[in-house]
Amino acid sequence: MCGIVGILGRGPVAEQLVDSLKRLEYRGYDSAGVATLEGGVLERRRAEGKLKNLEARLQAQPLKGFTGIGHTRWATHGKPTENNAHPHATDRVAVVHNGIIENFHELREALQKKGTVFATETDTEIVVHLVDELLSQGVAPVDAVRDTLSKLKGAFALGFIFAGHDDLLIGARNGPPLAVGYGKGEMYLGSDAIALGPFTDNISYLEDGDWVVLTHKGATVYDRNNAIVDREIVKHGPTASLVDKANYRHFMAKEIHEQPEVVGHTLARYVDMGTERVVLPARLPFDFKDVQRISITACGTASYAGFVAKYWFERFARVPVELDVASEFRYREAPLRKGDLAIFISQSGETADTLAALRYAKSQGAHTLSVVNVPTSTIARESEIVMPTLAGPEIGVASTKAFTCQLMVLAALAIAAGRGRGELSEADETKLVHGLVEVPRLIAAALTTEPQIEKLAREIAKSKDVLYLGRGTSYPLALEGALKLKEISYIHAEGYAAGELKHGPIALIDETMPVVVIAPYDRVFEKTVSNMQEVAARGGNIILMTDAKGAQEATVESLVTIILPDMAATFTPIVYAIPVQLLAYHTAVVMGTDVDQPRNLAKSVTVE
Known part of the structure; x- marks a missing residue:
């Protein structure tokens, strides 16, 4: 969500801060700001909206300080205005914050009773005044932060700079990620490695409860008990440095087209050609024969990858699978059997609800396995087994290549489970692996439908509602x-099991309603055709996504038929995801929305 950057530099840092914040735009934001120390005096510039507005402000009113913090804000408490934008500051301290201070009401009331006047609607301002109150009493900055952290409840990452202390930058983490970058005579703080990539490839990650004191000489990390601890410094590769759109109009378009490659x-990571x-990347600490139930937990698009995997695990391994959205799982206290398998799926590996669900599963004695795109993430580090996807940085907020890579990993794991439980023979495994090996080529073929989908998008853009149907x-x-x-695109849309059409959604269908039917020619195709007939009888405009056989056998006239390559039915979701993504993308382009950073959304949801 919110992006944090801090720099202890050897020259003016404002431009560097903004450049680093640009690499965090994918997280989603609605305002931005920076603060620096100039001659020991705090100066800040903030702006509502995109970073170009902040850049204009800095061009008119430059900042020349060598120490600074920057922030992109995704509004939680308070509207996305310049006044609510970070950094928040007094004359003594400036703070940037990602997360939510859950006890801010009681802290705010206590401060107001002492005469503190608040200038914003945000929970973050509480932190500023708590620290400032201690500084006014002569408490040193490091001690003031330590004492303030002990009063805060919630999920947060924080960055602090202090008037008169050009050689000091403090960070703290309790939930949302925070990384420390090590340079030559310079030190950095950032929400992730992508933000710090242009400056250094030497990164360490704070653990939950850690706080860190940075000077030009290095970093001192303290744990939640205020004991000094060591956090491993790791090397990051070139993917952490600069990610651009190449020749594409949007990151989402680029990421859709990267899917055959990633x-x-x-595939190559999990299959021996x-x-x-x-071939799983690590020895599993359990035998699939001993697993009586699998639990899959995720949020958003990742949860739909888990939903597909439920079909695969139950079919290949004959093991029951429970699927939960993480925000529900963490509170319903689901009974988990010790020794069973709990799978957690997250692109960022920092999703707050999914992380909480992981910790609950560990407390119940379940084996924990994560499917993540960031192998250094918190979910990866806290999981018993990690199965990374190799999608590379995904900048578009709407997940595309991460989704299909998640499906590839889950398919391989489901096959391994089938073999481990004796439900699949060697011949079965070979056949399924052949199917997976063909997927990158089939995705490339699916991308050739783009001109047809781009034309169709102009019609979809005229709609207020769209219905999606599918079986299996x-x-x-x-x-x-x-x-x-x-x-x-901000067009209202709903997805349904096609067999549920008669149980409610059919009431919505009229001649203005586009109905996207995802129907490869498989064992349930004829059933889906009968649902299409029900739509046609009520004037609905059918958009059929199928293969050549399905197009031939469909007895219902469609507005458009998008023909995908012939393939075995088992892994069609990985390939059919392509036209689904392209349709959303081109519709959004026609609508003129912000495709890569849609309103109100964030890439990495690090708070509840």
Whole structure:
């Protein structure tokens, strides 16, 4: 969500702070600001809206300080105005914050009774005044931060600079991620490695409860008990430095078109092409034969990847699977059997609800396995087993390549589970692996439907509502298609199991309603055609996504038929995700929305 950057530099840092914040734009934000120390005096510039507005402010009123903090804010408490933008500051201290201070009401009331006047609607301002009150009493900055942290409840990452202390930058983490960057005579603080990539490839990650004191000479990390601890410094590769759109109009378009490559990379990680076997990256600390139930937990698009995987695990391994959205799982106190498997899916590996669900599963004695795109993330570090996707940095808020890479990992894991439980033979595994090996080529073929979909998008853009239908593994994909359209075009859309059409959604259908039917020619195709007939009888405009056989056998006239390559039905969701993504993308382009950073959304949801 909010992005944090801090720099202890050897020259003016304002431009560096803004450049680093640009690399955090993918997280989603609605205002931005920076603060620096000039001659020991705090100066700040803030602006509502995009970073270009902040850049204009800095051009008119430059900052020349060598020490600074920057922030992109995703509004939680208070409207997205310049006044509510970070950094928040007094004459003594400036603060940037990602997260939510849950006890801010009681802290605010206590400060107001002492005469503190608040200038914003945000929870963050509490932190500023708590620290400032201690500084006014002569408490040293490090001690003031330590004492303030002990009063805060909630999920937060914080960065502090102090008037008169050009060689001091303090960070703290309790939930949302925070990384420390080590340079030559310079030190950095950032929400993730991408933000710090242009400056250094030497990164350490704070653990929950850590806080860190940075000077030009290095970093001292304290744990939640205020004991000094060591955090490993790791090298980050070139993917952490600069990510650009290449020749594409949007990051989302680039990431859609990268899928043949990144899905292929992920495939190569989990399949031995020579032996035609699934090869997991690490030895599992359990036997699949002992697993009586699998629990899959995720949020948003990742939860739909888990929904598809539920079909695969139950079909290949004959093991029951429970699927939960993480925000519900963490509170319903689901009974978990010790020794069973809990799978957690997250692109960022920092999703707050998913992380909380992981910790609950560990407390119940379940084996924990994470499917993440960031192997250094908190979820990865706290999981018993990590199965990384190889999607590379995904900048567009609406997930595309991360989704298909998640599906590839989960498919390989489901096959491994089937073999481990004796439900799949070697011949079965070989056949399924053949199907997976073909997927990157089939995705490339699916991308050739783009001109047809781009034309169709002009019609979809005229609609107020869109319905998506699918059966089997196409049902979760219908849910994902509806989510994508809502996320970036702001058109209301719903996904349903096609068999549920008669149980309510059919009431919505008229001649103005586009109905996207995801229906590869499979064992339930004829059933889906009968649902299409019900739509046609009520004047609905059918958009059929199928293969050549399905197009031939469909007995219902459609507004548009998008023909995907022929393939075995098992892994169609990975390939059929492409036209679903393209339809949402091109509709959003026609609508003129901010495709990469849609309103109100954040890439990494690090608070509840």
